[in-house]
Amino acid sequence: MTTKEKILLLLQQSDVVLSGEKIAQSLTISRTAVWKAIKELEKEGYQFDHLANGYRYLSTDLYNAAVLQKELPMIPTIEASDATESTMKEAKLAALDPTVATPALFLTETQIGGHGRFNRPFFSPKKQGIYMSLLLKPNQSFQELPQYTVLAAVAVSEAIDALLGKKTAIKWVNDIYLDGKKICGILSEATSDFESGRITSIIIGVGISFSIPQTDFPAEIRDKATSLFAGGETPPFSRSALIAEIWTRFFALLAQLPNDDYLDRYRQKSFVLGRTVQFTQQGVTYTGIAQDITATGELVVQTAHEQKILSSGEISLEKY
Numbered sequence: 001m002t003t004k005e006k007i008l009l010l011l012q013q014s015d016v017v018l019s020g021e022k023i024a025q026s027l028t029i030s031r032t033a034v035w036k037a038i039k040e041l042e043k044e045g046y047q048f049d050h051l052a053n054g055y056r057y058l059s060t061d062l063y064n065a066a067v068l069q070k071e072l073p074m075i076p077t078i079e080a081s082d083a084t085e086s087t088m089k090e091a092k093l094a095a096l097d098p099t100v101a102t103p104a105l106f107l108t109e110t111q112i113g114g115h116g117r118f119n120r121p122f123f124s125p126k127k128q129g130i131y132m133s134l135l136l137k138p139n140q141s142f143q144e145l146p147q148y149t150v151l152a153a154v155a156v157s158e159a160i161d162a163l164l165g166k167k168t169a170i171k172w173v174n175d176i177y178l179d180g181k182k183i184c185g186i187l188s189e190a191t192s193d194f195e196s197g198r199i200t201s202i203i204i205g206v207g208i209s210f211s212i213p214q215t216d217f218p219a220e221i222r223d224k225a226t227s228l229f230a231g232g233e234t235p236p237f238s239r240s241a242l243i244a245e246i247w248t249r250f251f252a253l254l255a256q257l258p259n260d261d262y263l264d265r266y267r268q269k270s271f272v273l274g275r276t277v278q279f280t281q282q283g284v285t286y287t288g289i290a291q292d293i294t295a296t297g298e299l300v301v302q303t304a305h306e307q308k309i310l311s312s313g314e315i316s317l318e319k320y
Helices: 003-013 020-027 031-043 065-071 087-095 148-164 239-256 261-269
Strands: 047-051 054-058 077-081 104-108 129-136 169-171 175-178 181-192 199-209 276-281 284-293 299-303 307-310
Touching: 003 020, 003 031, 003 054, 003 065, 020 031, 020 054, 031 047, 065 077, 065 104, 065 239, 077 087, 087 104, 087 129, 087 181, 087 199, 129 239, 148 169, 148 175, 148 181, 148 199, 148 239, 148 261, 169 261, 239 261, 261 284, 276 307, 284 307
Parallel strands: 077 104
Antiparallel strands: 047 054, 104 129, 129 199, 169 175, 175 181, 181 199, 276 284, 284 299, 299 307
8 A cells, every 4th residue: 555545544544633743653653754645636626725733535436445454354456547447357467477465346437438238328427427347257057156136236236225314126137226217238249268177256236326417418318317416416325335335245155155145135126026027038029027036137028928037138117
């Protein structure tokens, strides 16, 4: 951790004003070094009160890997960037690097080439969303793997509920909705070793619209998507707080396996079950009732003539 990061962490964790002298003594550096670090942090967007008796941190919603590391000790590698093509790509490159300790979390303020399922572009305005990917190296067979997308959906949905005080819902298999509009998309990708048949890496990408004004959404998705704070209000919690809550819950769910309680929680949050859905397979469009979600995360749909089991793809349903 750099001197600048250490000073930031000290000030963020302090409930009182810290003098330059006290900071310098704590880190065994000069007061000039403290002053220079504060100036550098302010250039990066952090804000501090400059008082007669020292410095006080003013809350700013910027990512800080050092602070998140303290909240998420189960993730040894956390990297935050100002901009990147996509966090999924960052995670894929890291998966090839044997020196990267995993689990590894990659965050960015904006994505230039972010995408969701079917390679659709993901709207990623700077500092108004959470764009992140988690790299895991489970070294398991496909049969042994838990349903990571389902686990992540439960963790994200319940984390938002806990901090926001509202109830979110899940659309099979990977979208989180609030007040009838999409606020989050989740994408999971696995890489396997051909010879051993083992899964070498899992990457879970999560994109959350956090504080995007409703009028800023592109016209083609404005009626379908929203953000947690779309009305311009000041969020009562930071993006970092939500990130910490999500992955704390995710790893708690992982630790409870093979208990499949998360599947029951996923089903309870689904707004698809019991409703009429449409889907297309091999060029044929089917209509049926979504009846269940299996232990492996598949959607069971009863059509007029047969039961269909969907392991992937996309469904549509009446306006939620």
